[in-house]
Amino acid sequence: MAATGITIASCSPGGGLGLNNSTGPGAAGGSRGALSFDPARTLISYFSVPLTDQSANNREDVENSMHVVDGNVLGNTEYVAQLIQERTGAQLFRIETAQSLPVSMDTLTDEAEVEQEENARPGVKAPISDLAAYDTIFIGYPIWWYDLPMVLYTFLEQHDFTGKNIVLFSTHGGSRLSGTVETITAALSGAAVNQNAFTISRDDMHDAPGEVDSWLGSLN
Ligand SMILES: Cc1cc2nc3c(=O)[nH]c(=O)nc-3n(C[C@H](O)[C@H](O)[C@H](O)COP(=O)(O)O)c2cc1C
Numbered sequence: 699m700a701a702t703g704i705t706i707a708s709c710s711p712g713g714g715l716g717l718n719n720s721t722g723p724g725a726a727g728g729s730r731g732a733l734s735f736d737p738a739r740t741l742i743s744y745f746s747v748p749l750t751d752q753s754a755n756n757r758e759d760v761e762n763s764m765h766v767v768d769g770n771v772l773g774n775t776e777y778v779a780q781l782i783q784e785r786t787g788a789q790l791f792r793i794e795t796a797q798s799l800p801v802s803m804d805t806l807t808d809e810a811e812v813e814q815e816e817n818a819r820p821g822v823k824a825p826i827s828d829l830a831a832y833d834t835i836f837i838g839y840p841i842w843w844y845d846l847p848m849v850l851y852t853f854l855e856q857h858d859f860t861g862k863n864i865v866l867f868s869t870h871g872g873s874r875l876s877g878t879v880e881t882i883t884a885a886l887s888g889a890a891v892n893q894n895a896f897t898i899s900r901d902d903m904h905d906a907p908g909e910v911d912s913w914l915g916s917l918n
Contacts, residue, residue: 733892733917735834737787743826744838744867745793745847746773749803759803765903774869774900775838781910782836782867795849796821813848820849825856834863837882841870846878851885860888865917866895869903892917 748764748771756764765777772780776792783790797820800806813820826832839850864886868875875897883891896913898906 735786735788737789739832740786740788740834740836741791741826741832742779742782742786742788742836742838743791743793743853744775744779744836745850745853746775746779746838746840747799747806748773748776749801749806757803763803763900765906773840774898774903775840775867777903778867778869778896778898778906778910779836779838781907782838782914785910785914788834788836791826793849793853794823796823810842810847814843814845818848819852819855822849822852822856825853829857829859829862832862834865835859836865836867838867839878841868841873841876841878844873844876846881854882854885858888859886862886862889864889864891866892867913868895868897869900870897871900894918 763774765772765774767777767780779790782788800809812818826835829835837850837853839846842848864882866875866879866882868878870876875895879891879893879895883893894913894917896910898909902909
């Protein structure tokens with residue numbers, strides 16, 4: 699099928715991807731606009747946990763863990779995923795845990811710490827069912843305890859991303875990418891993991907539309 703939106707100039711593993719360092723919002727390196735996406739063959743997968751469904755009157759840390767668009771409460775990473783979706787026309791895929799997560803920030807933080815200490819692999823509700831349909835997979839996640847949420851490890855291990863182009867985006871509370879690009883690159887040795895990953899602080903979400911524009915334009 700012909701690309702109906704933006705087209706791919708270079709998308710084969712090792713074929714010009716992954717040359718830039720991951721330096722965060724607006725990280726621009728190399729020529730601009732060299733990489734574009736066939737929306738029919740691109741999937742935007744993401745994990746995101748808005749810690750409330752209330753759009754106002756929340757504790758500061760809860761407030762910072764969600765973004766309100768037109769009265770709808772989104773997780774920060776979910777918001778970035780939607781911005782990428784609007785700009786690429788690709789499909790969204792939400793990574794969800796099989797077990798529901800605690801709604802309390804404090805409980806979630808404690809449980810996430812234990813999961814990390816135990817190197818746990820929390821179950822994923824549903825895998826990507828039609829992985830073969832996609833050449834390019836965006837993977838989005840929040841930083842948890844200076845690392846990936848453990849369910850991301852489950853997600854990475856349960857799919858065969860060999861030959862896929864992987865593009866990473868993340869949101870954080872101060873730790874930026876925190877080594878996660880290196881972690882994912884090592885985990886997905888058969889894939890072409892673009893090293894120009896996007897990251898944005900939960901305190902800067904109002905800048906996300908412009909930052910996502912610059913980043914997508916900087917991908918090559
Ligand atoms: C369990 C947990 C652990 C976290 N650990 C970190 C951390 O180590 N470093 C950091 O910068 N932010 C940390 N954060 C903040 C999140 O990365 C940040 O709020 C992010 O934007 C949440 O994205 P989401 O709304 O898409 O889930 C943590 C948040 C939670 C819930």
